[in-house]
Amino acid sequence: MAEKHVVAKVADFADTDRKLVEVKGRPIVIFKLGEEWFGMLNRCPHQGGSLCAGHLISQVDSDRPGDYRLSRRGEILRCPWHGWEFDIRTGEACARPGKFRARPVGVSVLSADDTETVGDLELYDVSTEADLVVVEL
Amino acid sequence: MNVEARPNLSKVQEARVGIADCDVHPNPTSLEDEVFPFLEQKWRDHIETYGMPQRIGFAGGTQYPKGQPRASRRDSYPPEGGPPASSLSFFREQHLDPHHVDLAVMIPLRIGQALQNMDLAVALCAAINEWQQEFWTRKEPRIKGSIVMAYENASDCVAQIEKHAHKDDFVQISMLSRTPDPLGHRKYWPIYEAAAANGLPVGVHAFGYGGNPPTGGGYPSYYIEDMMAHAQSCQSLIVSMVYEGVFDRIPDMKLIIVEGGIAWLPSLAWRLDKIWEKNRMELSHVKRPPSEIIREHVWLTSQPIEEPDKRQQLVETIDWIGWENVLYASDYPHWDFDDPKRALPVQLTQEQRDGFFRNNAFKAYGLS
Numbered sequence: 001m002a003e004k005h006v007v008a009k010v011a012d013f014a015d016t017d018r019k020l021v022e023v024k025g026r027p028i029v030i031f032k033l034g035e036e037w038f039g040m041l042n043r044c045p046h047q048g049g050s051l052c053a054g055h056l057i058s059q060v061d062s063d064r065p066g067d068y069r070l071s072r073r074g075e076i077l078r079c080p081w082h083g084w085e086f087d088i089r090t091g092e093a094c095a096r097p098g099k100f101r102a103r104p105v106g107v108s109v110l111s112a113d114d115t116e117t118v119g120d121l122e123l124y125d126v127s128t129e130a131d132l133v134v135v136e137l
Numbered sequence: 138m139n140v141e142a143r144p145n146l147s148k149v150q151e152a153r154v155g156i157a158d159c160d161v162h163p164n165p166t167s168l169e170d171e172v173f174p175f176l177e178q179k180w181r182d183h184i185e186t187y188g189m190p191q192r193i194g195f196a197g198g199t200q201y202p203k204g205q206p207r208a209s210r211r212d213s214y215p216p217e218g219g220p221p222a223s224s225l226s227f228f229r230e231q232h233l234d235p236h237h238v239d240l241a242v243m244i245p246l247r248i249g250q251a252l253q254n255m256d257l258a259v260a261l262c263a264a265i266n267e268w269q270q271e272f273w274t275r276k277e278p279r280i281k282g283s284i285v286m287a288y289e290n291a292s293d294c295v296a297q298i299e300k301h302a303h304k305d306d307f308v309q310i311s312m313l314s315r316t317p318d319p320l321g322h323r324k325y326w327p328i329y330e331a332a333a334a335n336g337l338p339v340g341v342h343a344f345g346y347g348g349n350p351p352t353g354g355g356y357p358s359y360y361i362e363d364m365m366a367h368a369q370s371c372q373s374l375i376v377s378m379v380y381e382g383v384f385d386r387i388p389d390m391k392l393i394i395v396e397g398g399i400a401w402l403p404s405l406a407w408r409l410d411k412i413w414e415k416n417r418m419e420l421s422h423v424k425r426p427p428s429e430i431i432r433e434h435v436w437l438t439s440q441p442i443e444e445p446d447k448r449q450q451l452v453e454t455i456d457w458i459g460w461e462n463v464l465y466a467s468d469y470p471h472w473d474f475d476d477p478k479r480a481l482p483v484q485l486t487q488e489q490r491d492g493f494f495r496n497n498a499f500k501a502y503g504l505s
Binding site: 046047048049050052053054055080081082083099 | 204205210211212446472473474475476478479480
């Protein structure tokens with residue numbers, strides 16, 4: 001059963017769109033995309049590259065040579081090593097969906113008032129930190 | 138034949154003893170700061186005034202921009218700044234230490250071996266050889282250098298080889314695969330003779346600026362095609378060296394093909410044998426079947442290793458190549474880096490693993 005873990009403050013993302021944290025000994029990268037939150041095991045399923053250093057790009061589609069359409073800006077995570085692309089929502093590999101899948105994890109934001117049931121709170125001063133980032137793993 | 142029905146794609150292999158990595162690419166923080174001090178003032182003035190013209194017109198860099206900035210892993214930039222692999226401490230921290238690398242063979246790239254101004258090329262290559270020692274090999278014994286040379290000027294190459302070959306700092310002679318003429322051409326033979334006489338292999342790394350299109354069919358449209366063309370140029374140079382009789386003439390010649398892939402070698406050797414058998418009149422100077430010559434004289438580095446869906450097919454392919462002829466390489470810090478823990482995710486015997494990750498390299502470089 002997945003447990004909730006407080007891993008960061010929302011304020012940590014004021015100047016960045018990502019943060020690398022550790023949950024149950026596993027490296028998890030958290031992304032903030034606009035007002036949405038995403039989490040991913042920080043290992044590329046291909047050769048293990050650190051996805052935290054990856055580039056967030058658009059989905060590129062094409063029906064024929066010379067025809068390129070961009071969509072879903074920032075929702076495709078490109079591995080910093082070999083360029084494998086993964087859907088940040090599902091973890092599916094764009095080139096070979098059946099072959100590799102990155103592992104997404106649930107991320108949400110809780111107000112400090114609602115975090116009594118969440119562990120790891122000793123890491124944070126909940127009386128002054130309004131919103132906390134929570135990973136389910 | 139035993140075929141593993143379900144090869145384990147996620148199989149992770151921990152290296153038990155230190156490994157040999159036959160292709161890494163340390164960079165100067167900047168040419169001006171680290172390499173130019175080894176150049177005479179006249180060459181520094183020359184570069185400032187006239188630049189460094191390549192054989193490929195109007196090209197300041199590579200013809201095909203890479204899929205990642207500086208062709209590098211995005212996580213390979215040193216925390217203290219500078220380009221990837223320009224910091225020895227971060228090189229140790231990110232690669233040598235965690236991957237238990239005992240031997241890392243550095244191959245400097247984009248330094249102007251084939252500049253149009255041959256004297257400038259000679260001077261730059263000499264400076265790069267000094268830089269390798271000063272900034273890397275004397276500071277870190279696990280790192281060994283490659284003697285780089287302006288290979289269109291064989292007599293100066295021989296001088297560089299004679300100057301450095303006896304040093305512990307260097308383990309091979311370095312050339313590139315895309316040369317103005319096929320590498321079996323006799324203008325290159327003095328280089329091979331000097332390398333063999335000094336007991337060093339010639340490592341031919343993919344790339345180069347020979348002035349010819351990267352494919353036999355001209356200039357392709359996409360970077361990926363440029364990447365694929367390395368296997369073509371590596372095959373062409375092996376064909377050239379075998380049929381021109383380089384290995385018959387120089388029995389101690391050792392050739393290491395770097396970064397061209399590996400899986401094409403068996404079919405190439407089969408075809409070479411077939412054609413050789415039928416054209417003895419033209420190729421009477423080639424005394425043995427080409428496949429035998431290749432097995433004896435040619436090594437391939439593994440990266441970028443082919444990744445068939447059935448990974449166990451790689452084992453069969455290496456069976457055909459010969460397990461003693463394949464050397465592990467990472468290509469750190471470049472984007473197509475192969476992690477040693479994941480480069481060959483198949484069942485191997487201890488002997489195969491030890492050879493691939495270490496022993497073959499020590500043998501090829503003549504190290505103990």
